[in-house]
Amino acid sequence: MMNDIVVLVIGAIFVNNFVLARFLGICPFVGVSKRVGDAVGMGMAVIFVMILASVASWLTFFYVLTPLKIEYMTTIAFILIIASLVQFVENVIKKMAPALYKSLGIYLPLITTNCAVLGIALLNVQNGYTLTQTVLHAVGASVGFTMALVLLAGIRERLERADIPPSLKGAPITFITSGLLAIAFMGFIGMV
Amino acid sequence: MLNELTKGIFRENPLLRLLLGTCPSLAVTSSLENGFGMGAATTFVLLCSNAMISLLKGIVPSKVRIPVFIVIIATFVTITDLSMSAYVPDLHKNLGLFIPLIVVNCIILGRAEAFASKNGIVPSLLDGLGMGIGFTMALSLIGSIREILGAGTLMGASLFGPSYQPFLMFVLPAGAFLTLGLTMGVMNWMEKRKA
Numbered sequence: 141m142m143n144d145i146v147v148l149v150i151g152a153i154f155v156n157n158f159v160l161a162r163f164l165g166i167c168p169f170v171g172v173s174k175r176v177g178d179a180v181g182m183g184m185a186v187i188f189v190m191i192l193a194s195v196a197s198w199l200t201f202f203y204v205l206t207p208l209k210i211e212y213m214t215t216i217a218f219i220l221i222i223a224s225l226v227q228f229v230e231n232v233i234k235k236m237a238p239a240l241y242k243s244l245g246i247y248l249p250l251i252t253t254n255c256a257v258l259g260i261a262l263l264n265v266q267n268g269y270t271l272t273q274t275v276l277h278a279v280g281a282s283v284g285f286t287m288a289l290v291l292l293a294g295i296r297e298r299l300e301r302a303d304i305p306p307s308l309k310g311a312p313i314t315f316i317t318s319g320l321l322a323i324a325f326m327g328f329i330g331m332v
Numbered sequence: 333m334l335n336e337l338t339k340g341i342f343r344e345n346p347l348l349r350l351l352l353g354t355c356p357s358l359a360v361t362s363s364l365e366n367g368f369g370m371g372a373a374t375t376f377v378l379l380c381s382n383a384m385i386s387l388l389k390g391i392v393p394s395k396v397r398i399p400v401f402i403v404i405i406a407t408f409v410t411i412t413d414l415s416m417s418a419y420v421p422d423l424h425k426n427l428g429l430f431i432p433l434i435v436v437n438c439i440i441l442g443r444a445e446a447f448a449s450k451n452g453i454v455p456s457l458l459d460g461l462g463m464g465i466g467f468t469m470a471l472s473l474i475g476s477i478r479e480i481l482g483a484g485t486l487m488g489a490s491l492f493g494p495s496y497q498p499f500l501m502f503v504l505p506a507g508a509f510l511t512l513g514l515t516m517g518v519m520n521w522m523e524k525r526k527a
Contacts, residue, residue, distance in 0.1 A: 161505050163359035215432040216406040255355050255436040307521035315513030322506035
């Protein structure tokens with residue numbers, strides 16, 4: 141049991157890293173990785189929403205869609221759940237924790253169209269995970285996402301002072317850097 | 333009118349210039365066939381959603397427009413998903429998770445918000461078609477580069493004979509990032525030389 145937990149979480153963080161191996165959530169990965177501080181804020185918001193969205197979508201799939209035999213509505217149902225959940229979380233944080241809202245607030249609307257969130261909701265039900273496995277998978281995947289985001293932001297802060305060929309400035313060098321990060325992460329293949 | 337069609341292909345290419353829809357373009361471009369298939373599926377959804385949203389222009393209150401757009405897009409994505417699993421099951425299996433994820437492809441919501449909700453049906457269809465072709469071309473280009481370098485084949489046909497040692501990294505995730513980054517770099521370089 142303990143072994144399964146470790147395999148699932150470590151696997152989701154390192155081996156099947158959401159950004160560097162599965163290509164989910166590339167938009168925020170490139171968009172919000174200019175400063176380490178922003179990257180941490182975005183990462184925290186993603187961890188929070190991904191865990192909530194995984195649980196909500198898992199419950200909806202197994203207690204609403206399956207009994208009614210309308211599994212073909214999965215995509216539509218999940219995107220609506222995620223969109224309203226993000227809105228809900230935004231309102232709750234705004235009311236309950238204004239300080240937190242100030243630091244996370246601007247990232248929350250961006251998360252609706254983050255394919256990592258819809259991706260993990262779909263992966264959980266496709267892989268037939270139990271609710272516990274779903275939560276663990278969400279924790280691993282979102283921590284992995286945050287780690288990749290913060291790593292890239294750290295590198296990009298240094299890159300700003302580097303002499304880059306003008307044609308490669310901005311997005312191209314970011315992708316090339318991510319490629320090198322992905323090569324480093326290939327070292328984890330076969331670990332679990 | 334023609335401008336609506338051609339702008340998406342080079343000048344405002346959604347992937348290589350506007351940096352939209354990067355997830356599928358990295359994930360499913362390990363071969364030309366997959367890249368082209370993904371592009372075609374996205375184009376279909378884009379055409380349908382642009383048409384539908386331009387018809388609803390003025391009917392949907394602006395406060396709830398984003399949820400309405402998302403439901404419309406998700407409906408067409410579901411249609412595409414189910415049709416593909418029925419008629420092209422092999423391609424459907426290769427693209428896997430990334431077919432339902434067309435919903436959150438920023439190109440589609442982006443065009444709905446920036447263009448289709450403000451224009452009539454004919455320009456919206458042309459806009460969708462142009463953007464779709466531009467996206468498909470970019471995906472096919474990246475897919476070809478990765479397939480040729482990483483497997484030594486194109487559309488599954490061997491190019492260099494049996495002695496070729498494929499550069500395996502290019503079909504792995506790292507190769508996707510490198511190929512996209514370098515392709516964008518070349519596009520920027522070409523643009524600069526022209527100016």
